[in-house]
Amino acid sequence: MVTPSPFLKAALDAGRAFFRPPAAPAAPAPQAALQGPAVSRRATVRVPIRSIGPRHGERISAHLLALGPQDRYLRFGYAANDEQIRRYVDGLDFERDEIFGIFNRKLQLIAMAHLALSTDPELKSCAEFGVSVLAHARGRGYGARLFERAEVHARNEGVDMMFIHALSENTAMLNIARKAGAKIERDGSESEAYLKLPPADLDSRMTELLEEQLAQNDYRLKVQAKQFWDWLALVQEVRRGVRDSRHRIQR
Ligand SMILES: CC(C)(COP(=O)(O)OP(=O)(O)OC[C@H]1O[C@@H](n2cnc3c(N)ncnc32)[C@H](O)[C@@H]1OP(=O)(O)O)[C@@H](O)C(=O)NCCC(=O)NCCS
Numbered sequence: 001m002v003t004p005s006p007f008l009k010a011a012l013d014a015g016r017a018f019f020r021p022p023a024a025p026a027a028p029a030p031q032a033a034l035q036g037p038a039v040s041r042r043a044t045v046r047v048p049i050r051s052i053g054p055r056h057g058e059r060i061s062a063h064l065l066a067l068g069p070q071d072r073y074l075r076f077g078y079a080a081n082d083e084q085i086r087r088y089v090d091g092l093d094f095e096r097d098e099i100f101g102i103f104n105r106k107l108q109l110i111a112m113a114h115l116a117l118s119t120d121p122e123l124k125s126c127a128e129f130g131v132s133v134l135a136h137a138r139g140r141g142y143g144a145r146l147f148e149r150a151e152v153h154a155r156n157e158g159v160d161m162m163f164i165h166a167l168s169e170n171t172a173m174l175n176i177a178r179k180a181g182a183k184i185e186r187d188g189s190e191s192e193a194y195l196k197l198p199p200a201d202l203d204s205r206m207t208e209l210l211e212e213q214l215a216q217n218d219y220r221l222k223v224q225a226k227q228f229w230d231w232l233a234l235v236q237e238v239r240r241g242v243r244d245s246r247h248r249i250q251r
Contacts, residue, residue, distance in 0.1 A: 050215035
C-alpha cells in the first residue's frame with residue numbers, strides 16, 4: 001500500500017535532482033553481478049512510475065531492443081528478434097492495456113511493464129503481466145514496484161486475477177510474484193503464477209491517482225531538466241568552437 005510520506009519524499013528527491021546533470025552512461029555490469037540477486041543495491045527512494053501512451057512507442061522499442069538474447073527469451077518466452085519486437089510494439093493496444101514505465105534523467109525508459117487485459121469474453125476479469133528492466137538497473141526493486149503498480153491498476157479496472165507466464169528458471173520474476181502472494185504452478189520448464197486480487201476500494205483508487213500525478217510531475221521535471229542540460233551542452237560546444245578558431249587565427 002502507498003502512503004503519502006513516500007510520495008512527498010519522492011517529490012522532493014525529484015525536485016533536488018533537477019539541477020544535477022545527467023550521469024554518464026553506466027558501464028555494462030559484469031555478468032556475475034547481473035545474475036546475483038542484488039538486494040544490497042535496492043533503492044530506498046520510491047521511484048515514480050507513470051502510465052505511458054503511443055507517443056512513447058520509440059522509447060518502448062529502444063528499451064526492448066536493448067535487451068540481450070537471454071532477456072528477450074525470458075521476457076517473451078522465445079528469443080524475439082528485432083523485427084518481432086518492433087511488431088510487438090506496433091501491436092500494443094494502448095486503449096485496452098496499460099503500459100507503465102520508469103524513466104531516468106535522460107528520459108530513457110529503463111524499466112517497463114505491460115498489463116494486458118484479457119480479450120476473451122469468458123475471462124473478462126483476467127490480465128497478464130509482463131515486465132523488463134534494463135540490465136544496469138536491476139536489483140533496485142523496479143521489477144517489484146512495477147508489479148505493485150500494475151496490481152493496483154488491475155484492481156481499479158475490475159480485474160480479479162492477474163497472471164504471469166514465466167520460465168521456471170526465471171527466479172527473479174517468480175520471486176516477485178511469490179512475494180506478492182501469487183500461487184505458482186510449475187509445469188516443467190514453464191511456470192504460471194496466479195494472483196487473486198481484491199476488489200477496488202477508496203485506497204486503491206487514491207493510490208493510483210496520487211502515484212500517477214507524482215510520476216507525471218516527475219516526468220515533466222525531467223523533460224525540463226534535459227532541455228536545460230542539452231541547451232547548456234550546445235552553448236559550451238559553440239563556445240569551444242569560437243575559442244578553437246580564435247586560437248587557430250592567432251597561430
Ligand atoms: C525479472 C526482472 C524484471 C526483475 O527486475 P528487477 O528490477 O531486477 O527485480 P527486483 O529488483 O524488483 O527484484 C525482485 C526479486 O527478485 C530477486 N532477484 C533479482 N534478480 C535475481 C536473480 N538473478 N536471481 C534470483 N533472484 C533475483 C531480488 O532479490 C528480489 O527478491 P527480494 O524482494 O526477495 O529481494 C528483470 O530481471 C528482467 O527484466 N529480466 C528479463 C525479462 C524478464 O525475465 N521478464 C519477466 C518475464 S515477463
